[in-house]
Amino acid sequence: MSVVVATxxxxxxxxxxxxxLEAQTLSTDTFEVTVVDDxxxxxxxxxxxxxxxxxxxxxxSIPRPRAGGPAAAxxxxxxxxxxxxxxxxxxxxxxEPGWLAELLATARAHPGAVVQxxxxxxxxxxxxxxxxxRSLTVRRLGPWYQTCNILYPRELLECLDGFDASAYSxxxxxxxxxxxxxxxxxxxxxYADGARVLHAVSRIGPLGKLRVAWRWTExxxxxxxxPALRRAELKRRIFWKGSHYLLLRVLxxxxxxxxxxxxxxxxxxxYLWHLAERGRQEGGGLLASPYFALHDLIEFVAVVRGAVRYxxxxx
Numbered sequence: 001m002s003v004v005v006a007t008x009x010x011x012x013x014x015x016x017x018x019x020x021l022e023a024q025t026l027s028t029d030t031f032e033v034t035v036v037d038d039x040x041x042x043x044x045x046x047x048x049x050x051x052x053x054x055x056x057x058x059x060x061s062i063p064r065p066r067a068g069g070p071a072a073a074x075x076x077x078x079x080x081x082x083x084x085x086x087x088x089x090x091x092x093x094x095x096e097p098g099w100l101a102e103l104l105a106t107a108r109a110h111p112g113a114v115v116q117x118x119x120x121x122x123x124x125x126x127x128x129x130x131x132x133x134r135s136l137t138v139r140r141l142g143p144w145y146q147t148c149n150i151l152y153p154r155e156l157l158e159c160l161d162g163f164d165a166s167a168y169s170x171x172x173x174x175x176x177x178x179x180x181x182x183x184x185x186x187x188x189x190x191y192a193d194g195a196r197v198l199h200a201v202s203r204i205g206p207l208g209k210l211r212v213a214w215r216w217t218e219x220x221x222x223x224x225x226x227p228a229l230r231r232a233e234l235k236r237r238i239f240w241k242g243s244h245y246l247l248l249r250v251l252x253x254x255x256x257x258x259x260x261x262x263x264x265x266x267x268x269x270x271y272l273w274h275l276a277e278r279g280r281q282e283g284g285g286l287l288a289s290p291y292f293a294l295h296d297l298i299e300f301v302a303v304v305r306g307a308v309r310y311x312x313x314x315x
Contacts, residue, residue: 001031001104002081002154006073007091011043013200015051020094022056026101032058036077039067071163071174074147078157087151092200094122102195103151112156113188114179116141117149117195125201130283131291132206136199141191143233145179149197156182173219180226206291213299216240220306223314230314239315240303246271247296248315 003021007014014035021033037044048061062076078086087103089095099117106115119138121129129135138146160181168174183189204212220240223230231237239245253267275289284291300315307314 001026001085001087001100001151002078002083003031003033003087003089003100004074004077004081005033005035005089005091006038006070006077007035007040007044008038008067008073009040009042009044010091011040011047014044014091015047016094017089017091018047018051018057018059020096021100022054023097024095024100025097026104028057031100032060032081032083034060034062034077034081036062036064036073038064038070038073069165069169069174070147070171071168072165074174075162075165078152078154078162081154084154085151086154086157088147088149089197090148090199092202093119093148093197096196096198099149099195099197102192106190106192106195107151107153110188110190112153113190114145114153114156114182115151115190115192115195116145117151117192117197119146119149119197119199121201122198124198128201128203130203131279131288132209133201133203134209134212135201139193141189142179143229144176145189147175148199149195150175150179152178152182156185156187160185167221168218170215170218172215173222176219176222176229177225180222180229183228184226210295210298213295214302216299217302217306217309220303220312220314221310224310224312230312234314238313241299243271243274243296244300244303244315246274247293247300 005017022028035048051057052059060080062080064073074088085107087100103115103117119136121135121137136146136148138149160178163174163178168177179189234240235242235245249267250271253264256264275292276286278292279285279288303315
């Protein structure tokens with residue numbers, strides 16, 4: 001097997017991932033690790049040198065002088081890989097000891113299939129959880145097929161020419177697009193619950209979370225390219241997220257005259273309830289509601305930009 005990791009300016013996180021790969025139950029002489037350093041300016045090169053010196057992994061690093069985005073970096077990684085099975089994970093994850101063994105067993109049981117594993121927020125970092133934090137949970141097959149934990153046969157990557165780096169310059173959408181092209185190519189996708197990685201819980205701050213909300217414009221291309229994804233996953237056949245539907249109700253209410261206060265109230269109350277529940281789940285309580293509303297508005301505008309750009313009905 002080959003493990004491919006694209007990394008950018010996450011030296012400490014990358015070191016933790018490499019240590020977790022050294023601790024795999026699968027013997028380290030049965031898999032290789034390729035790390036593509038996508039224009040990092042921190043201590044990433046030193047981390048890779050130390051990991052190579054430990055001699056625990058068959059480790060190869062590929063430096064890119066300029067950051068080209070995760071799609072381009074992962075393409076460099078899998079094309080340099082030598083094994084017939086290529087697994088991907090991210091530089092802000094750590095793999096549980098049985099991760100690769102479980103992926104391999106599932107891939108052997110389903111030859112030619114794409115195998116998606118389980119991803120949970122790192123339990124050791126749950127104290128960092130809050131309204132301005134970010135992590136990832138994947139506990140079922142699809143529909144987004146995130147590359148934090150997924151395996152592809154190399155021959156399938158070659159048939160599909162890997163990730164579409166020309167269409168997806170940043171993070172978001174490039175992994176979903178590749179998996180749905182595999183499905184349209186006729187390949188099976190399967191889920192391996194025992195192949196588990198732990199995703200970092202990162203405090204990215206209020207501005208950082210708004211920047212993430214704004215970046216989803218390019219990701220809307222997946223709905224234009226893959227109608228089956230649009231039909232299966234959009235809420236009410238139009239909305240990317242349920243919160244966008246509730247927010248649109250509020251925007252409509254703001255355009256109505258005051259004499260229609262009962263209608264306005266009916267339109268607005270579900271979103272207010274949603275904000276209160278979100279504050280309870282994500283932290284911050286009712287005081288965080290204005291921030292969550294701003295986040296939703298920025299994300300909604302980013303999605304509408306994508307809908308216009310790629311001529312697809314999604315909000």
